[in-house]
Amino acid sequence: MRIGQGFDVHQLVPERELILGGVKIPYELGLLGHSDADVLIHAIMDALLGAIGAGDIGVHFPDTDPRYLGADSTQLLGSVLERVRESGYAIGNIDATIIAQRPKFAAHIPKMRERLAQVMACDLSAVNIKATTTEKLGFTGRGEGIAALAVVLLEEWRPL
Ligand SMILES: Nc1ccn([C@@H]2O[C@H](COP(=O)(O)O)[C@@H](O)[C@H]2O)c(=O)n1
Numbered sequence: 001m002r003i004g005q006g007f008d009v010h011q012l013v014p015e016r017e018l019i020l021g022g023v024k025i026p027y028e029l030g031l032l033g034h035s036d037a038d039v040l041i042h043a044i045m046d047a048l049l050g051a052i053g054a055g056d057i058g059v060h061f062p063d064t065d066p067r068y069l070g071a072d073s074t075q076l077l078g079s080v081l082e083r084v085r086e087s088g089y090a091i092g093n094i095d096a097t098i099i100a101q102r103p104k105f106a107a108h109i110p111k112m113r114e115r116l117a118q119v120m121a122c123d124l125s126a127v128n129i130k131a132t133t134t135e136k137l138g139f140t141g142r143g144e145g146i147a148a149l150a151v152v153l154l155e156e157w158r159p160l
Pocket residue numbers: 099100101102103104105106107130131132133134135
């Protein structure tokens with residue numbers, strides 16, 4: 001059994017799409033990044049890489065590499081999952097938290113869970129996503145950016 005944790009932050013800016021957990025969320029601002037800036041998936045990828053002792057997403061997908069410009073984070077997550085499996089592990093469960101004052105994500109969370117479980121080929125019950133504000137405090141509270149935290153537990157796995 002292995003455990004990993006991940007944390008990521010992206011700035012909210014005009015004229016970018018807001019994509020979280022692989023789901024497009026209607027909002028007047030979007031997250032800025034080299035990739036699609038899906039901060040939730042980035043935190044999950046860092047937790048997965050941490051659990052197998054393989055560094056972080058910046059090591060695997062450098063933000064100086066034009067191949068990742070505008071990258072779909074679900075595809076990056078798929079390749080991290082392959083690495084997890086090659087290391088002999090499968091997802092036990094993931095628990096993640098989105099930290100944002102706005103927009104409200106509660107109505108979108110079921111779709112995010114479904115999409116992430118599909119990309120990671122795991123049970124829906126193994127993926128939990130929560131959202132919290134910071135009661136208007138700090139950069140998230142001022143709506144300047146969104147942060148995400150993730151914890152993952154991996155179980156030993158061998159293909160049949
Ligand atoms: N961006 C967000 C933040 C929170 N929620 C939901 O609201 C509930 C209350 O959040 P507090 O920070 O005030 O405790 C929380 O349990 C979330 O379900 C949300 O949907 N989107």
